[in-house]
Amino acid sequence: MQVMLNGAFVPSSDKAFATDSITAFDRLNMFGDGVFETMLVKQRRVHLLDYHVARLKSGLSVLKMDLPDEVLHRELDVFLNGLPASDAFFRLKLVVSRGANNAGYSTRGAEQRRFIMAVETSLAAPTSVSMIECETRLGRQPKLAKIKHCNRLEQVLAKIEQESSDCDEGLLLSQSGKVVESVSSNIFILEKDKFITPALDDCGVEGVMRNFLLRDIFPTLGFTCSEEDISLQRLLGSDAGFLCNSILGVRSIHSCKKLSGEQVLFTPSKRLVAVQEAVLRSYQNI
Numbered sequence: 203m204q205v206m207l208n209g210a211f212v213p214s215s216d217k218a219f220a221t222d223s224i225t226a227f228d229r230l231n232m233f234g235d236g237v238f239e240t241m242l243v244k245q246r247r248v249h250l251l252d253y254h255v256a257r258l259k260s261g262l263s264v265l266k267m268d269l270p271d272e273v274l275h276r277e278l279d280v281f282l283n284g285l286p287a288s289d290a291f292f293r294l295k296l297v298v299s300r301g302a303n304n305a306g307y308s309t310r311g312a313e314q315r316r317f318i319m320a321v322e323t324s325l326a327a328p329t330s331v332s333m334i335e336c337e338t339r340l341g342r343q344p345k346l347a348k349i350k351h352c353n354r355l356e357q358v359l360a361k362i363e364q365e366s367s368d369c370d371e372g373l374l375l376s377q378s379g380k381v382v383e384s385v386s387s388n389i390f391i392l393e394k395d396k397f398i399t400p401a402l403d404d405c406g407v408e409g410v411m412r413n414f415l416l417r418d419i420f421p422t423l424g425f426t427c428s429e430e431d432i433s434l435q436r437l438l439g440s441d442a443g444f445l446c447n448s449i450l451g452v453r454s455i456h457s458c459k460k461l462s463g464e465q466v467l468f469t470p471s472k473r474l475v476a477v478q479e480a481v482l483r484s485y486q487n488i
Contacts, residue, residue, distance in 0.1 A: 203319060203320065203321050204281070204284055204285065204319065204320050205317070205318070205319050206277065206280070206281045206316075206317070206318040206319075207315065207316070207317055208277075208315060208316050209273075209276070209277045209280065209316075211281075211284065225302050227302040227303065227304040228299055228301065228302045228315065229299060229300045229301060229302065229303065229309075229312060230297070230299035230300070230315070230352055233307070233353070234351060234352040234353030234354070234355075235265070235299065235300045235309075235352070236265075236267075236297060236298050236299040236300055236351070236352040237258060237261035237262060237265065237267075237297075237298050237349060237350055237351050237352065238295060238296060238297040238298070238350055238352055239254045239257065239258050239295070239296045239350065239410075240293060240294070240295050240448065240449060241254050241293075241294045241295075241296070241448060242291060242292075242293065242294075242323075242325075242448055242449055242485075242488075243282065243285065243291065243292040243293075243294045243320065243488075244289060244290070244291050244292070244485070244488045245287060245288070245289065245488060246282040246283060246285050246287055247282070247488050248278070248282070248294065248488075249448065249484070249485065249488045250410050250411070250414055250448060250484075253410040253413055253414055254296075254410055254448070255274070257348075257349070257350060257408060257410060257413075258274075258296070258298070258350075260348070260349055261349035261350055261351060262298065264345065264346065264349050264351075265300070265349075265351065266309075267298065267300060267314065268314075269298060269314070269316070277316060277318065278296070278318070281294075281318045281320070285320060290322055291322070291323050291324060291325050292320045292321065292322055292323060293320065293321055293322075293323040293449060294318065294319070294320040295317075295318070295319045295320070296316070296317070296318050297316070297317040297318075297319075297352070298314065298315075298316050298317075299314065299315040299316075299317070299352075300312045300314060301313040301314050301315050302315075323449070325451075325485060326449075326450050326451060328451065328452060328453065328454070328478045328482070329453050329454075330453065330454040330455065330456040331369075331370040331371050331445060331453050331454070331455060331456065332368075332369040332370050332371070332455075332456060332457045332458070332459070333369055333370070333371045333372070333373045333384060333445075333455055333457070333458040333459065334363070334364060334367045334369035334371075334372055334373065334458070334459045335372075335373045335375070335434065335458070335459065335460050335461050336359075336360040336363045336364065336372040336373060336374055336375075336385075337363060337461065338356055338359040338360040338363060338372075338374070339356075339374065339375050339376060339377050340356055340374050340375070340376050340377070340382050340405040340406065341356065341377065341405060342376065342377055342378075342404045342405055343404070343405060344403060344404050346405075347402050347403060347404055347405050347406060347408075348402050348406070348407065348408035349407070349408070350407050356374070357374075357385050357386070360372040360374055360385045361385050364385060367459075369457075369459060371384040371385060371386070371387065371445060372384060372385040373389075373437075373458065374406075375434065376404060376405055379433065379434065380400065380431050380432060380433060381400050381432040381433065381434060381436075381437050382400050382402070382405055382406040383400070383406045383407065383409075384445050386447060386450075387409070387445035387446055387447040387450065387453070388400075388406075388407070388409040388411070388412040388445065388446055388447065389432075389437075389443065389444070389445055389455075390412075390415070390427070390443060390444050390445075390446070391432060391436070391437055391440035391441075391442070391443045392440060392441045392442040392443065392471055392473060392474065393440055393441060394441065395425075395426070395473070396425075396426050396427065396428070397420065397425060397426065397427035397428075397473075398427065398428055398429075398430050398432060398440075399412065399416070399427060399428075399429055399430075399432075400429065400430070400431070400432050401429040401430060401431060402429075409446065409447055409448065410447075410448040411446040411447050411448045411451070411452070411481070412446060414481075414484075415427070415446065415452075415477065415481075419477060419480045419481065419484075420477075422480065423476055423477070423480060425473060425476075425477075434460070437458065438458060438460075438466045440468075441468075441469070441471065442454070442455070442468050442469060442470070442471035442473075442474050443455040443458075443468055444474055444477070444478075446481075451478070451481050451482070452474075452477055452478045452481050454468070454470065454471075454474055454478075455468050456468055
């Protein structure tokens, strides 16, 4: 695994990295005080880089943190140039922590820390997944909605639920019972010839692949999509559905199980296949 801290490469086997670089007083450890991006890389290039940078900057702004563009791009360029120039895919994680200060909730004196890490991965073929409704629900916090901050305890609890089931993904609802997302992906449904994805005004992550579909793929394919409230019953009664994120791409939903045990099956959709094929083509342009 290749690791960088504040622009300098660090041997991942170096014990000092664990004891000094991520201290007990780092606010990332204590409060989840930071933001992160997980990106797909090939040939030293990041897939959907502009989308990732836009979301990162949005998150930094919400948390009142600053990261100059020149610093971000310089460190990313140096890191990427250290990866093999091959057709192998890498999963790159960029984490920006407010830093350490041992001052409780006060941010005074914290010095920012930026971590970049990458491990080789494989490009997942389009698959279909089973979902289960999670008891864990997402709290309402409009100020933190859409950004990818580092406090992910709701997702951790939901993942524990999902892994104790026989399903591939956990479905997360809001406190009012609206569909928001899965544990690790955004969700879309198809009603007749129109795609719909949940509005994320109160909670949830505004995914990079979600935005790529809304702004690039759907207009190119001539498909329409709107952001609306989606109840669980509306999801279960839809014609088709899929999950998406920047690493796993687009995965169709083949079933969804309610907490009651009732399970609904979904049928394949030609429109969904067209979306999957368009996303696969985008990987060729990395």
